[in-house]
Amino acid sequence: MENVLTAKNVKKVYGARGNIFTALTGIDLDIKKGEFVGIMGPSGAGKTTLLNIISTIDTPTSGEVLIGNSNIVNMKEEELSSFRRNKLGFMFQDFNLLDTLTVKENIILPLALSKINPKEIEKRANEVSMILGIEDILNKYPYEISGGQKQRTAAARAIINKPQLILADEPTGALDSKASTELLQAMSDLNENNDATIMMVTHDAFAASYCKRIIFIKDGSLFTELVRSGSRKEFFQMILDVLRTLGGDTSDII
């Protein structure tokens, strides 16, 4: 399978002379097409730093990051914004929906600057809202829908441009357990049925158990990796075991 993401020896050093902090020590990471990868690790491990670099929001101090065949490290801002729009899908903990737009308008927002014709936009909006089960709320505003529906709207928005890679940062962080489960099932279906490639940062072992592979980082380095082979429940237990050996306050990470 082809790599969607290839990160080589990615380092991130914050600060200036005399007061520097190495947040990533030299990370190597490959994600193949069709994977659903979780990134876990204690607070301060470097998860957000890594996600921001892959999202093209931040740049590494050194190292290479390829998404598909594009080296995103040296891209100019203009090229980057079109790259983000066309190749990446984003989901955040706090949904990032615009309150003045309807659900449907929020979903099609990533296509606003594209050259895709209105008919095709309409068709895609219908497709993605069916996939996420939000076809009945397309004309509502974000303040009229539940947290779970907001996050499924955000998921629909993340996939409408058929991104090479979906990047999710704690997408269940603001959801109750029922809404979390529904969202994770939807993400898992997207991955299974639509061949979506997903990288999700989470501190939640239950959320992580929906992934097919988990990469654990600690102190800016790769700590270990788990690949799911058996049931989701077995995987959940394996994840808990690694989190225990990783240390830190488990009441926070479980």
Ligand code: ADP
């Ligand atoms: P995580 O998401 O795993 O909790 P982060 O990637 O946010 O960790 O942070 C990793 C480390 O880098 C932390 O020790 C954090 O304090 C430090 N850090 C993050 N951003 C900055 C910054 N802009 N300047 C200085 N240090 C930072």
Ligand code: MG
């Ligand atoms: Mg973080």
